[in-house]
Amino acid sequence: MLNRYPKLIFIDLETTGPNPAADFITEIGMVEVSAAGVSRWSALVNPQAPIPPFIQHLTGINDAMVRDAPSFAMLATEVQRRLQDGLFIAHNARFDYGFLRNAFKRLGMTLRCEALCTVKLSRKLFPHEIKHSLDALVARHGLSAQARHRALADADLLWQFWRKMEATLAPEALDDAVGQLLQRPSIPAQLEPELLDDLPDSPGVYVFYGENDVPLYVGRGQHLRQRVLTHFPDHPSHRDAQLARAVRRLEWHETAGEIGAQLLEAQLQRRLRPAHGVPPERDVCSWQLQAAPDGGSRPVLVYASGVDFGRSERLYGLFNSRSKAEMALQSLVDQHALCPALAGLEARDDSGQACSAHASGRCRGACIGNEAPQQHQARLEQALAALKLKPWPYVGPIGMLETGPDGRSDVHVVDNWSYLGTVRDERDLWDILEQAPALSAFDVDTYKTVTRALLLGKLQVHPLSARKIAAPIRLAQLRK
Ligand SMILES: [Zn+2]
Known part of the structure; x- marks a missing residue:
C-alpha cells in the first residue's frame, strides 16, 4: 500500500479556533517519512488575528510568539511542496485538511491530496476501544509525548503510533484498514471532486441543480456533508440514480442549527419549486368557530388565502384539503359523541x-333537544381545543437567537408566523425589517417550526417591533 505514496506526512496544526472558515493557523508541524528517511519540519504562523486566551492556554502559543512569525502566505509554497505526492496523515484529518485547504483557498491556491485520519484508523484497528483521542493513543500504546498540543510534538506522536502499528500488526491488517479508509465516497462524475472536501460538517441546507440550472431538489441536514452523500449510495435506488444522472451543480448554505435549516429549507422549497421532493402548493384551510343563527357557534372551513391565520382567533387545525379537514372533524365528532349536524358536517334545516x-x-341528541345547546357547544369546543392554532403572540416581528454547537449564532426574523430571513449582522437585520411587507402572510411551515421551537424553549426570543424603533437594533444586545 505504501508503495503507492512516495512519502507519508504526519501532520498537525495549531489554530486560533475550531472553524476552518473563520479561524487561522498558528503552527504547522510535519514528520515526513520517505525512502530517503525521516525529516521533521515545523513553523509558527502569524495568524494576523488575536489568539483567544483559552487557546493560548491550551497550546502555549501566544500572540507574542507569533508576532514576528511568517504569515501563511509566506509559507504556502513551502507547505505545498512538502505535501506534494504525500499521504496526508492527521488525527481528525478533516480538521487539519480543512484548515489547510481554506488557508490555500484564501490565497487562490488549491490543496489536493489524499488524507488519512488516525482517529478512524485507530477505531478500525481497535473497534472494542471506546476512546481514540490522541491522549488515549498515548496511554494505550505507550507513546512518548514531548509537548502535547504543539504541532510537531503531536505530529510525532502519530508517527510513533504508525510505527507501533507496523511493529505489532500483520502488514496486511494495516494495509487493509488504510485501504478501506482511503476509499472516497463516490459522487456523480459531473460534479467537481473538490466538493467532497468543501462540503462542511455543519448544519445547513443544500440545493441540487440540473441542466440549465433547473432546481432539482432542496434538502437539509445536521451534517451537510454526510447528508449530501446519502443521495449517492453504492447501491442507488431508482430515484437516487435519477438524481445522480440529472445533477449538474450543488449549492449549500450553512446554518447555526436545526431551526435555521428548517426555516431556510421551507423558504427555498417555496421559492425554487424543485422538481423532486416537494408536494404541490396548496391553499391551507382550518376550522373556524363562527357564530350561528341559533346563538351558538359552528366550525366553518376557512382558507389561508382568505383569512389571516396569524391574526385570527378560534381557528382549529391546519389541513391541506377540505376532505382532510372534514375527516379530522368527523373523527372528533365520533370520539366525543357530538352531533354531526351541529358540528356543521351535515346539512340542517328547521324541521327539527x-x-x-x-x-x-x-x-x-343535541339536534332534537335531548342535550342542552350550551352543553353541546362546550363539549364541541373542548373536543377542538387540541387543534387550536396559536395566534401570533407578539406585537410585531421577533428575532430568535439560535446558537450552534460550534458557537456560531444566527438571528431568525419571524413576523406573524412568516419567516423573513436570518441575519448575522445588525445592518442586515435592519434591511430585513425595512423590506418586510406591512402585513406578513401566515406560513404553515414557519408556524410548525417556530411553535415547536418556542414550545421546547430552545431559542431566545427578542421582540423587534420594527416600526416603533428609530435606530437599528444591535445584535450584541440580542446575544446578551
Ligand atoms: Zn345529532
Missing part, C-alpha cells in the same frame, strides 16, 4: 329532525 348519528346512539 334528528341527525344521521342519533339513531345509532353516536349523537347524544
Whole structure:
C-alpha cells in the first residue's frame, strides 16, 4: 500500500479556533517519512488575528510568539511542496485538511491530496476501544509525548503510533484498514471532486441543480456533508440514480442549527419549486368557530388565502384539503359523541329532525333537544381545543437567537408566523425589517417550526417591533 505514496506526512496544526472558515493557523508541524528517511519540519504562523486566551492556554502559543512569525502566505509554497505526492496523515484529518485547504483557498491556491485520519484508523484497528483521542493513543500504546498540543510534538506522536502499528500488526491488517479508509465516497462524475472536501460538517441546507440550472431538489441536514452523500449510495435506488444522472451543480448554505435549516429549507422549497421532493402548493384551510343563527357557534372551513391565520382567533387545525379537514372533524365528532349536524358536517334545516348519528346512539341528541345547546357547544369546543392554532403572540416581528454547537449564532426574523430571513449582522437585520411587507402572510411551515421551537424553549426570543424603533437594533444586545 505504501508503495503507492512516495512519502507519508504526519501532520498537525495549531489554530486560533475550531472553524476552518473563520479561524487561522498558528503552527504547522510535519514528520515526513520517505525512502530517503525521516525529516521533521515545523513553523509558527502569524495568524494576523488575536489568539483567544483559552487557546493560548491550551497550546502555549501566544500572540507574542507569533508576532514576528511568517504569515501563511509566506509559507504556502513551502507547505505545498512538502505535501506534494504525500499521504496526508492527521488525527481528525478533516480538521487539519480543512484548515489547510481554506488557508490555500484564501490565497487562490488549491490543496489536493489524499488524507488519512488516525482517529478512524485507530477505531478500525481497535473497534472494542471506546476512546481514540490522541491522549488515549498515548496511554494505550505507550507513546512518548514531548509537548502535547504543539504541532510537531503531536505530529510525532502519530508517527510513533504508525510505527507501533507496523511493529505489532500483520502488514496486511494495516494495509487493509488504510485501504478501506482511503476509499472516497463516490459522487456523480459531473460534479467537481473538490466538493467532497468543501462540503462542511455543519448544519445547513443544500440545493441540487440540473441542466440549465433547473432546481432539482432542496434538502437539509445536521451534517451537510454526510447528508449530501446519502443521495449517492453504492447501491442507488431508482430515484437516487435519477438524481445522480440529472445533477449538474450543488449549492449549500450553512446554518447555526436545526431551526435555521428548517426555516431556510421551507423558504427555498417555496421559492425554487424543485422538481423532486416537494408536494404541490396548496391553499391551507382550518376550522373556524363562527357564530350561528341559533346563538351558538359552528366550525366553518376557512382558507389561508382568505383569512389571516396569524391574526385570527378560534381557528382549529391546519389541513391541506377540505376532505382532510372534514375527516379530522368527523373523527372528533365520533370520539366525543357530538352531533354531526351541529358540528356543521351535515346539512340542517328547521324541521327539527334528528341527525344521521342519533339513531345509532353516536349523537347524544343535541339536534332534537335531548342535550342542552350550551352543553353541546362546550363539549364541541373542548373536543377542538387540541387543534387550536396559536395566534401570533407578539406585537410585531421577533428575532430568535439560535446558537450552534460550534458557537456560531444566527438571528431568525419571524413576523406573524412568516419567516423573513436570518441575519448575522445588525445592518442586515435592519434591511430585513425595512423590506418586510406591512402585513406578513401566515406560513404553515414557519408556524410548525417556530411553535415547536418556542414550545421546547430552545431559542431566545427578542421582540423587534420594527416600526416603533428609530435606530437599528444591535445584535450584541440580542446575544446578551
Ligand atoms: Zn345529532
